[in-house]
Amino acid sequence: MEAPTVSPPFFQPALRIAMNFRDKLGHSLRRRHREPDLPQRATLRGVIFWVVVGAVSLLVQVYLPVYAPLASQLELPLIVTLYLAFLVRDPVPALLYGALMGVSQDALLAQPVGLFGIVKTLAAYSAASASSRLDVEHPAPRCVLICFFFLFHQFFYWVLREALLGLDVQFPILLTLAAAMLNGAAGVLIFLLLDRLVRVV
Structure with a gap:
């Protein structure tokens, strides 16, 4: 009789975070589909879906x-x-996803790894925390929140x-404000597209 496999202690926190991320995505999908007993494979599809969506957004960005x-x-x-953070409304999976997206973006842009990782982690955590108190289902508040978190992201x-890095970099206020409005408008459209895709998944 084989002895049960026990994960090393240093793997257990990572496993708990990964399982929490999976469970929260499953909960969000159940809420979107209004199905209390969504199969486990649907939760797995949700995780794969967000990995693919993240990869596509990174490639398009580059x-x-x-x-x-x-x-x-x-x-x-x-x-x-931000969409995922608003969807799950839980800081833990949101910041995990934000960190993954940020570090991947750093690597693709060949800049010091950690800049976008830190900023997107902060943005994801803040967005998930705020979404539990704010309306994130309608276009107008979505646009305002996307603009705000874009400014938050760029400032940090x-x-x-x-x-x-000790770089003497100017902060272009007017350009950043214009970019925030552009991202707000584009974000509303992307959110509507993701709403449809999430229902399919």
């Missing part, structure tokens, strides 16, 4: 500005991260570049 320079003002990974990204 390559689209090459062909459309205006797209460089969009923050698609942030918009996707600027602070980290100044503080951690």
